[in-house]
Amino acid sequence: MTRASSKRAAPATAADTDFVQLLTPDGERVTHPDYSVDFNPDELRGLYRDLVTVRKLDAEATALQRQGELGIWASLLGQEAAQVGSGRALREQDMAFPTYREHGVLYCRGIDPIMPLGLFRGVDQGGWDPIANKFGIYTIVIGAQTLHATGYAMGVAKDGKVGGDDGEAVIAYFGDGATSQGDVNESFIFASVYNAPIVFFCQNNQYAISEPLQRQTRVPLYQRASGFGFHGVRVDGNDVLATYAVTRAALDNARHGNGPMLIEAYTYRMGAHTTSDDPTRYRVASEVEEWQAKDPVARVRKLLEREGIGDDAFFAEVDQEAKVEAVKLRERVLAMPDPDPTQIFDHVYPNGSAEVDEEREQFKAYHASFEGAHR
Amino acid sequence: MTRASSKRAAPATAADTDFVQLLTPDGERVTHPDYSVDFNPDELRGLYRDLVTVRKLDAEATALQRQGELGIWASLLGQEAAQVGSGRALREQDMAFPTYREHGVLYCRGIDPIMPLGLFRGVDQGGWDPIANKFGIYTIVIGAQTLHATGYAMGVAKDGKVGGDDGEAVIAYFGDGATSQGDVNESFIFASVYNAPIVFFCQNNQYAISEPLQRQTRVPLYQRASGFGFHGVRVDGNDVLATYAVTRAALDNARHGNGPMLIEAYTYRMGAHTTSDDPTRYRVASEVEEWQAKDPVARVRKLLEREGIGDDAFFAEVDQEAKVEAVKLRERVLAMPDPDPTQIFDHVYPNGSAEVDEEREQFKAYHASFEGAHR
């Protein structure tokens, strides 16, 4: 009575890997019909410097956690190109909404790298001004920030700040695991329906803590976009040039009033999910080694060597400068004062609350009662 | 530096209307490469009888509400073919999860049509046994039931009840507006990741209360599926034959272990959202007239006439029988007793609760105190 033949989805698997690439792991340039970059040598060296620096600062933070100076740390190791490529693609007027791992983007936004360390040390929950810095506070609840980014982008459109090169664009960062959250899918809907100037930047680092991509999807994530009415692209997230080119194109597309796009930056979380995690329980060393060979920093170094625009002196200098920044960072972390206990009661409400003020006073009186005394 | 050309999504609009059709509004059969039906005359007459009956019962319910016998009514007017076509496509072992409007599917499942009237009268919140009847309780929170359906389907797979003609399939009903809810999109993800035997049946009746489809999506809804890793089809939801064929194929696809599919039944809500709604505030009469011409019942009558398998005597008899059923329904609704007030305290917990029992006793004592007395 009805045709028997199966209607199973196309054989594409979540792991198939054709993506936009402009720089191979060996540091060779390749061309792409849609995307290109024309950086001059200084700009290329600048990108290399960014990559080395964010990796170094990240390693320092991991070390600080090991030594008990941070409560926890979410390392970006392996995702430097995805973050520097997209972070440098942002224009000054663009707004970014990060997760808790975008230390590289934060660095590109020119924010003091000490900031996230305060959060992970536990002295505060995010000290920077998100509006002044055009970089949102870290969001820990998976996916929540994608709706904030979409609403912000709706506001940009209401302000009439789209349509030209000076238009404003918004970028929302999230992970592969986040694509399963209702909020992320709802943000796709709102962005599409209101044609908001936003780029959804998914760093597919292959894992949500211990869960491999296959627990979130059986087709490539970039394909999610089309059913919501906008375009999706997969880029080699370990290729800083391709990530830059694709992100820049998507941001410009948005700022010119052409609405949202989804970018899947195909990359790998080289380290643990956080310093609390033990990846040996759920993934094999050989997999990590495979990705080691695709290292995002090494391939840029090879490019600079290949094109004769970076010599050992330069590389040594970059390492040295990064080391100095890292040491400075460490010293400042160690010098971070603990917050005054009464800060518990600060900033609960913009207009304040008599109840909270009363609790603050009781708190002070209670602690004063111990002065001298000891139980 | 990057290509300028826009990356706006394909020009497809949410309203484009190519769909699977086997019966035109004029009652002409058309063929489709993928789908067909081979009903015999009795079966065709049976479908006509179903369509007329569910429309008649629905009209009776609307009348009962107008007369104050129901608190509210959500009419299926215009969606008879979508509901009868999909409802009759279900095999006995299949499980359905409805919204609050699937009175036609409920009828096809062989459930006493009085059931939903009890709910809309306010004497209960859904009186039937969802498991025994293989038809879930009406769900009012938009989209919630799609996750229940997906979980149930995951259970079917765990039970090993997929793989053959006797496999079990699940169907989840929801509307065009529901496609914006996180829950519906999450159900797509779970169904895809676990390859659950489920059919997502979206009745796109063009409105979510007052909001037209364009407030939910800018591309056709059936396209949503592919990005989640399964197939989507749009069917003429006013064509009972096509709806039957497409649903039957999708259910069999699921029961054979080939996973989920999405069906968008393209139809129209001819009446108000509910009896509380006033559609004249948000849509024009001409639009309704256009759809009038695509009436799902009339076209089957034309087919029967065209093929000489339904004469005036038959049509009169069907109308008469439906009328009788409607009158019976009315009488039973009027005879419905109000619930005993202590039912407030029944079935809060399967294992009961001393707290609730105590409140029940206090309630009784309180009301007893009025006996005779009057304030």
Place this chain on the structure above:
Amino acid sequence: MTETLTLGKALNLGLRRAMEDDPKVVLMGEDIGKLGGVFRITDGLQKDFGEDRVIDTPLAESGIVGTAVGLALRGYRPVVEIQFDGFVYPAYDQIVCQVAKMHYRSKGKVRLPMVIRIPFGGGIGAVEHHSESPEAYFAHTAGLKVVACSNPADAYWMIQQAIASDDPIIFLEPKRRYWEKGEVSRDSATIDLHTAKVVREGTDATVLAYGPMVRTALDAATAAEEDGRSLEVIDLRTLSPLDMEPVYASVRKTGRAVVVHEAPGNLGLGSELAARITEQCFYSLEAPVLRVTGYDTPYPAARLEEEYLPDLDRVLDGVDRTFGW
């Protein structure tokens, strides 16, 4: 000069005035545009202020509240309408984790001047999820302020005060009172948003209510008068933070208190009020603070709601019981 308005119309005029006063005020919600909302509270506003300021949204509450947060970050003052109390829960995560905490998280650098309007409570003969009283879920959440209006004058002014406030505010509207009329002066607000109000003076016992139950409490007070009992009725108006001083003053005077609300008693506002009153007025209390509330069951089918909801008789019964001690 004053005029007679229904509570619903007063809200509509209050929203209109707030939009006239501040171009950054935008309304968001399901069916609030052409339809004017299922209760017509936004009637005519999209026509006059345009689709850019009165936004019909996709059917997704988390999306509505989450994008409202983003609009607030962009400098707008979003006023969200949740269609019915029972449909706020998909947005609960955004409300509790983001709306309530972003100011705190950012050490005060970010403000979210948002209002989330929720028609709440029962008594309209509706189907499931359309008659709930979720106030405790929000009042227990630090970072949110919660208010409930009970009459047209308060509706008109409180909605404007809530929109003008930089705090994120859950604004509860007593849906079954939308059609009740009252005198409204549109000259100027006479009382702050976060203050309770003695709406009837009395000497024998204090009845605390808010939203839809204020009218019920007042009716009970009138009936009690015939039995020669003088009840003081306080309209709490602000549920978080609570304005307790007028409450304490009243209970110290009367020595007896009854709290009335539709929400289930267990962990409802009544429990917090009872705990605080007992702590502050321990030696003034002639009897424990009693609670007259909805029962600790899900909201029942419509034909049972009259028995479920506190009414005049149950309030009087509660008062009687405090005199039984």
Place this chain on the structure above:
Amino acid sequence: MTETLTLGKALNLGLRRAMEDDPKVVLMGEDIGKLGGVFRITDGLQKDFGEDRVIDTPLAESGIVGTAVGLALRGYRPVVEIQFDGFVYPAYDQIVCQVAKMHYRSKGKVRLPMVIRIPFGGGIGAVEHHSESPEAYFAHTAGLKVVACSNPADAYWMIQQAIASDDPIIFLEPKRRYWEKGEVSRDSATIDLHTAKVVREGTDATVLAYGPMVRTALDAATAAEEDGRSLEVIDLRTLSPLDMEPVYASVRKTGRAVVVHEAPGNLGLGSELAARITEQCFYSLEAPVLRVTGYDTPYPAARLEEEYLPDLDRVLDGVDRTFGW
């Protein structure tokens, strides 16, 4: 015979035994498979029971709970792990509108024998959303039962009793106590799930606690003894419904009560307990029931949590204050 186990290991063994006893028991959650959960409570279970019964889910809490409802409808007994307290809110709609109400909605025709496990409370130096105490949000919801374990023996038995129960149960685990050891007898449960327990007898004042604060209360009682004060400590164990008789009996004996919990005081469990105790023990109370709780602010940054959380000294201070009346 008994053995010494950590609370976490006791839960792990309790889950294992429940899965052995009933093939319909399935575990669902994020990272509960190979990883064994971020707290390793499900360690080894996927290896032994397979991916079909220990299910790593997509990262979507509403999806996890919503599909668990469907599995329950199909005859399974899902045990859901929410990774941290602060991540339960995306599932709040499914929990409050579906899990809590489906039995009622169906007039008893449907049962949802589900357990939702939530590691709750602070004290582990975590970042935001990892240290919350959401129990009141669930206890205020009719149709849900809520329990909290405080020690390894209870953890081992309560989780099995919760899974065996046909009621939907929110099962709260005191995450900071996961590593604390205690004696566990695996022969048979000695006490019903929904009962409170006097864990230390005393005569001068009653201290009510649950979950992580039970240990704190016991430590306070030990310290108080040195000051010559005898505190009775009750572990509530069941938060909804509350088991009040042992509480009333104790307060009638001592005349004083202090409730301790980490959740903010406003509309926390302490308010309900204070209201009920005052109503039932009005003439026995020497002082109002006092509350020692988290403050009415969002949970603060980790380096402030020691000041935020009730500790031994704050409990003793609360007791002192009841004697000040």
